[in-house]
Amino acid sequence: MSNQTPEMPEFKLDANDLYTEEVFTDRRVGSIRRLQPVSADGQPDSGRPVLYIGQTQILTPMGALSLTFEIAASSLSEALEQFPAQAQQALEETARELQEMRREQASSIVVPEPGAAGGLGGGLGGAGGGRIQLR
Numbered sequence: 001m002s003n004q005t006p007e008m009p010e011f012k013l014d015a016n017d018l019y020t021e022e023v024f025t026d027r028r029v030g031s032i033r034r035l036q037p038v039s040a041d042g043q044p045d046s047g048r049p050v051l052y053i054g055q056t057q058i059l060t061p062m063g064a065l066s067l068t069f070e071i072a073a074s075s076l077s078e079a080l081e082q083f084p085a086q087a088q089q090a091l092e093e094t095a096r097e098l099q100e101m102r103r104e105q106a107s108s109i110v111v112p113e114p115g116a117a118g119g120l121g122g123g124l125g126g127a128g129g130g131r132i133q134l135r
Helices: 076-106
Strands: 018-025 030-038 051-060 063-071 110-112 132-134
Touching (some): 030 076, 051 076, 063 076
Antiparallel strands (some): 018 030, 030 051, 110 132
16 A cells, blocks of 8 residues: 555646636526636736626526536627527537537447456356446
């Protein structure tokens, strides 16, 4: 047994990439987060752009699915205008990713464990045990 401890992550904020955050919501469909860049002393940093992040949820047969997406906008009113189209695009991308994950899972090949006797778990007099692995 080793006395080594696993390397712990470093929880250090990047002082050159700080933002203050405001949240705008209609309390029904979703919210828009406005991220204002600031310097390490909390003063506005006009050298970096303001970011807008949209958030919403859709109900699926398996529960709520959260969608988070960046909105390329220069103002809150512009972000509000773009919210529906960006939410739809995020939903379509998420659906494609889920479909791809399903395809990958369905196409997993079942192969016998190396050294197992017989092709499908044992055979005559084999030591097998026939453990099947998904790869």
